Amino acid sequence: xxxxxxxxxxxxxxxxxxxxxxxxxxxxxxxxxxxxxxxxxxxxxxxxxxxxxxxxxxxxxxxxxxxxxxxxxxxxxxxxxxxxxxxxxxxxxxxxxxxxxxxxxxxxxxxxxxxxxxxxxxxxxxxxxxxxxxxxxxxxxxxxxxxxxxxxxxxxxxxxxxxxxxxxxxxxxxxxxxxxxxxxxxxxxxxxxxxxxxxxxxxxxxxxxxxxxxxxxxxxxxxxxxxxxxxxxxxxxxxxxxxxxxxxxxxxxxxxxxxxxxxxxxxxxxxxxxx
Ligand SMILES: O=P(O)(O)OC[C@H]1O[C@](O)(CO)[C@@H](O)[C@@H]1O
Numbered sequence: 001x002x003x004x005x006x007x008x009x010x011x012x013x014x015x016x017x018x019x020x021x022x023x024x025x026x027x028x029x030x031x032x033x034x035x036x037x038x039x040x041x042x043x044x045x046x047x048x049x050x051x052x053x054x055x056x057x058x059x060x061x062x063x064x065x066x067x068x069x070x071x072x073x074x075x076x077x078x079x080x081x082x083x084x085x086x087x088x089x090x091x092x093x094x095x096x097x098x099x100x101x102x103x104x105x106x107x108x109x110x111x112x113x114x115x116x117x118x119x120x121x122x123x124x125x126x127x128x129x130x131x132x133x134x135x136x137x138x139x140x141x142x143x144x145x146x147x148x149x150x151x152x153x154x155x156x157x158x159x160x161x162x163x164x165x166x167x168x169x170x171x172x173x174x175x176x177x178x179x180x181x182x183x184x185x186x187x188x189x190x191x192x193x194x195x196x197x198x199x200x201x202x203x204x205x206x207x208x209x210x211x212x213x214x215x216x217x218x219x220x221x222x223x224x225x226x227x228x229x230x231x232x233x234x235x236x237x238x239x240x241x242x243x244x245x246x247x248x249x250x251x252x253x254x255x256x257x258x259x260x261x262x263x264x265x266x267x268x269x270x271x272x273x274x275x
Contacts, residue, residue, distance in 0.1 A: 002034045002047065003136045004077065005061035006069045009099070010037040011207050012129025013061070013136040015200035016149070022197070025142035033136055039069040044076055053084040053095075060098045061133055063125050065105035074109070099132050126208045181227045191234035191270050202234030 003013060014035045034051075036043045058077050062070045078092070085091045089110075098111035101121045107113060117132035129137065130153055138146035160170045180186040191202045213229035235243070 001031060001057050001059060001136070001139060002036055002051070002077070003059045003061055004036050004070055004073045005059075005099075005133070006037045006039075006067055007207060007211075008125030008128045009061040009063060009067075009070065009133055010035055011200065011204045012126075013134055015198075015204040016129055016134070016137045017140045018200055019197045020137070020141050020145070020149075023141045023145055025140070025145065031139065033139060035136070036073055037069065039072050041076070044073055048077070048080055053081050056081075056095060058096050059135055060096060060100075060106075060109070060111065061135070062099070063101050063119065063121075063123070063128060063133070065098070065100040065102040065109070071109075078110075097135075099135055124212070126211050177230065178226070181230050187227070187230050189230040189232050189270065191232065192237045192240050193234070194237040196236055199236055202232065205234075206232045 003010065005013075017033055017035075034047055036047060058074070060070065060074045065071075074096075078096075081091055081095055085095075092110045093112045093115065096111050097115040097117065098106040098109070099117040099119065100106050101119055101123075103113070103116055103118060106116050117135060119128065119131040119133060123131045123133075125133075128134070130150060134146065134149075137149065141149065156170075160168060163169075163171075165171045177189070180189075191205055193201050209232050210229055215228060216224055218224055234240070
């Protein structure tokens with residue numbers, strides 16, 4: 001199976017499928033999941049050399065179904081399939097499913113209505129892994145596993161809705177972020193997981209936070225007067241340790257404010273311990 005998408009239609013499902021690979025459901029035949037997002041062709045070309053057209057299913061995942069990167073890659077794999085299997089409607093029907101808010105665009109592209117998964121327009125791309133954009137997650141952990149995953153998210157939604165502010169995790173994290181950025185002038189936030197399964201966590205958070213908060217105009221049209229978001233960055237700990245930690249002062253605690261050598265660079269380091 002190959003998920004073709006970009007941004008939220010790639011990063012979320014990629015991050016979670018990788019993180020939960022230990023919970024992969026057993027299938028009669030091995031089900032291998034791949035992700036393609038870049039439009040330059042390098043990911044696809046390498047992958048298509050390893051896949052058999054007869055046994056490959058493509059998930060075309062695009063909330064808008066108009067993102068050029070995704071549609072271009074979708075067209076490439078369609079030609080690849082048709083070159084071997086021929087130009088028959090059955091080929092499209094048996095080798096493509098679509099995930100989008102736009103059924104008419106999926107149908108126009110050639111995705112059979114019964115192979116279309118629909119999500120609501122109000123689901124932001126960066127949150128969409130909780131919707132049917134999370135199909136690759138369900139394919140990894142199974143439908144029951146996906147339901148448990150949604151139940152975890154629901155529990156956190158309820159906590160956010162009901163917990164008093166002084167014990168409310170999202171509220172406290174938001175306030176700490178605003179405080180660090182605006183009052184302590186800490187403008188970057190590094191996320192350094194010490195668990196290889198969280199390889200894509202920092203990339204996912206980059207979109208989640210920076211695309212959400214990287215705005216300079218309020219809903220009423222006025223410019224914001226505060227910094228809305230730090231720069232999120234990070235890497236799995238051990239590799240990061242042997243790459244850029246040298247630039248940082250010694251890390252002893254789980255969370256520590258650091259100053260650059262000339263005192264001008266400040267950032268917040270967050271270490272996510274493995275296990
Ligand atoms: O799922 P789509 O519509 O292809 O969009 C992909 C990404 O492009 C954006 O719309 C803008 O970068 C993201 O919000 C989204 O995740």
